[in-house]
Amino acid sequence: MDRMKICRLVAAFVTTLTLSAPVLAQQSDAEKEIERYRAMINDPMANPGYLAVDRGEALWATKRGAKNVSLEGCDLGEGAGKLEGAFAKLPRFFKDADRVMDLEQRLLWCMQKVQELDTTDVLKRRFGGPGVESDMQDLVAFIANKSNGMKYQPQITHPKEQEMLAVGEALFHRRAGVNDFSCTTCHGEDARRIRLQALPNFSKPGKDAQDTMGSWPTYRVSQSQLRTMQHRLWDCYRQMRHPIPEYGSDGITALTVYMVTMGAGGEITVPSIKR
Amino acid sequence: MKKILLAACLTAISGTAFAQQTVKADAATVDRYVQSMWAKASPEWKARVVQDETQAECSVARNNPSPAQFEKITAREKAAVVFPADGKVLGDWKSGAKVANTGTGGQFSDGPGTYIGGNCYACHQMAPAELSFGTLGPSLTGYGKARNFSAEEAKAAYAKIYNAQSVMACSQMPRFGHNKFLTEQQIKDVTAFLFDPDSPVNK
Numbered sequence: 001m002d003r004m005k006i007c008r009l010v011a012a013f014v015t016t017l018t019l020s021a022p023v024l025a026q027q028s029d030a031e032k033e034i035e036r037y038r039a040m041i042n043d044p045m046a047n048p049g050y051l052a053v054d055r056g057e058a059l060w061a062t063k064r065g066a067k068n069v070s071l072e073g074c075d076l077g078e079g080a081g082k083l084e085g086a087f088a089k090l091p092r093f094f095k096d097a098d099r100v101m102d103l104e105q106r107l108l109w110c111m112q113k114v115q116e117l118d119t120t121d122v123l124k125r126r127f128g129g130p131g132v133e134s135d136m137q138d139l140v141a142f143i144a145n146k147s148n149g150m151k152y153q154p155q156i157t158h159p160k161e162q163e164m165l166a167v168g169e170a171l172f173h174r175r176a177g178v179n180d181f182s183c184t185t186c187h188g189e190d191a192r193r194i195r196l197q198a199l200p201n202f203s204k205p206g207k208d209a210q211d212t213m214g215s216w217p218t219y220r221v222s223q224s225q226l227r228t229m230q231h232r233l234w235d236c237y238r239q240m241r242h243p244i245p246e247y248g249s250d251g252i253t254a255l256t257v258y259m260v261t262m263g264a265g266g267e268i269t270v271p272s273i274k275r
Numbered sequence: 276m277k278k279i280l281l282a283a284c285l286t287a288i289s290g291t292a293f294a295q296q297t298v299k300a301d302a303a304t305v306d307r308y309v310q311s312m313w314a315k316a317s318p319e320w321k322a323r324v325v326q327d328e329t330q331a332e333c334s335v336a337r338n339n340p341s342p343a344q345f346e347k348i349t350a351r352e353k354a355a356v357v358f359p360a361d362g363k364v365l366g367d368w369k370s371g372a373k374v375a376n377t378g379t380g381g382q383f384s385d386g387p388g389t390y391i392g393g394n395c396y397a398c399h400q401m402a403p404a405e406l407s408f409g410t411l412g413p414s415l416t417g418y419g420k421a422r423n424f425s426a427e428e429a430k431a432a433y434a435k436i437y438n439a440q441s442v443m444a445c446s447q448m449p450r451f452g453h454n455k456f457l458t459e460q461q462i463k464d465v466t467a468f469l470f471d472p473d474s475p476v477n478k
Contacts, residue, residue, distance in 0.1 A: 166300035167308050173337050174305070175330040177323045178381055178456045179449040184338065186411065188447075194397045194409040195378075241381040243313050243320035251312030 041272050049219030049271030052226035056142025065115030074110035087147040091253050092155035100164045102253045104230050107139055126247050128225045140217050140228045144270045154261040168258025181240040202262050210266025213259055218272040229256055333445035340444050348444035356434050356441050359459055364433035364466050371468030374461045393457055402475035419470035420477040429470045436462050
């Protein structure tokens with residue numbers, strides 16, 4: 001870390017100290033607000049994301065594909081059909097595929113290998129919209145929800161997982177395009193805003209990354225859709241004026257590995273609700 | 276107090292140590308991922324993810340170039356600034372307000388013919404009446420007035436907007452003219468938005 005950054009950090013720390021008295025007074029209010037928000041997130045009646053969870057549960061057990069079997073034979077890393085805690089350790093290396101996969105890549109792999117399902121249509125509906133339900137969004141909502149209350153445990157022991165982390169870090173800082181943007185442009189400093197939107201800092205381990213990664217997938221009120229990390233990064237690359245990133249490509253997974261590593265220990269509370 | 280500062284610094288440093296445990300990926304490996312991520316993009320779109328020298332150097336340096344590298348990049352970018360042939364750097368501030376306020380253009384979701392804006396408000400405070408401004412860059416409120424509307428300063432601002440890195444290597448601000456994202460006229464207009472005494476920026 002360069003000296004300028006350290007000093008900026010120290011300055012931020014001092015500011016926090018000077019501000020701490022009024023901040024403390026506000027804290028109880030803020031905590032109450034957070035409590036209220038948590039209750040809403042966890043209430044299936046108040047959070048439309050739970051509709052996706054329910055559809056995902058049904059889809060998981062639906063027999064499909066040439067083999068006419070359900071996804072219950074799919075191993076998400078913790079053993080075939082075992083869902084509890086699986087999301088908290090994704091992305092991870094899968095021996096049978098000899099690849100590191102995020103949840104969406106793994107689900108597609110299982111559809112193809114376990115069910116022998118032609119995934120063309122599933123891919124066409126990878127992102128839901130008006131009148132279009134997305135199997136992927138629903139399955140991710142259901143499976144991620146099975147890790148609620150658990151903490152992210154990034155898997156970076158296998159050499160291929162380590163490669164993913166290193167590449168993810170490099171991609172995070174990779175500037176290109178007509179605006180010279182990288183992820184760092186918008187997510188490289190604490191407490192920054194673009195227009196009025198608060199931007200989490202993912203350039204270091206800690207609370208921003210923990211809170212963020214623990215809150216995806218999320219129900220996006222502005223889009224009336226349950227959204228996954230694949231969609232979020234699609235949207236950020238759009239804002240970066242980059243081309244459309246391939247759904248389920250290894251670059252997206254590498255960025256996800258990097259961000260869950262920065263967010264290690266973050267508690268999973270999904271589906272959350274966001275703007 | 277000293278102890279607290281030290282503690283803060285130590286926390287910061289241990290965070291870095293954590294990040295540095297990661298071996299840096301080599302360029303060829305990163306490029307393989309880049310290629311596959313945009314495998315299906317059209318040639319015109321694919322060209323966008325090819326880095327120029329400055330983008331590549333700033334990426335590798337994580338935007339913290341060494342002093343020598345800083346000098347080298349800044350000099351190279353400075354040499355690439357093209358000033359208007361007529362010598363006039365100030366256009367119409369009203370059109371400049373539109374450049375500053377518009378965030379569309381250049382995205383894969385934008386239809387053909389979408390107006391391309393500079394989206395300065397995404398990062399900067401400008402006219403004090405506009406409350407929806409970002410904080411990735413410094414406030415530019417009263418920019419021209421604070422510089423006595425000097426012609427010299429206006430020219431410097433034009434260069435800054437044309438190529439932010441001609442002043443500061445690895446600046447996070449887009450090189451609007453250099454990358455041909457904004458037209459010469461748009462840059463003149465937005466410079467006027469900063470420098471015209473009638474512009475709301477200076478009220």
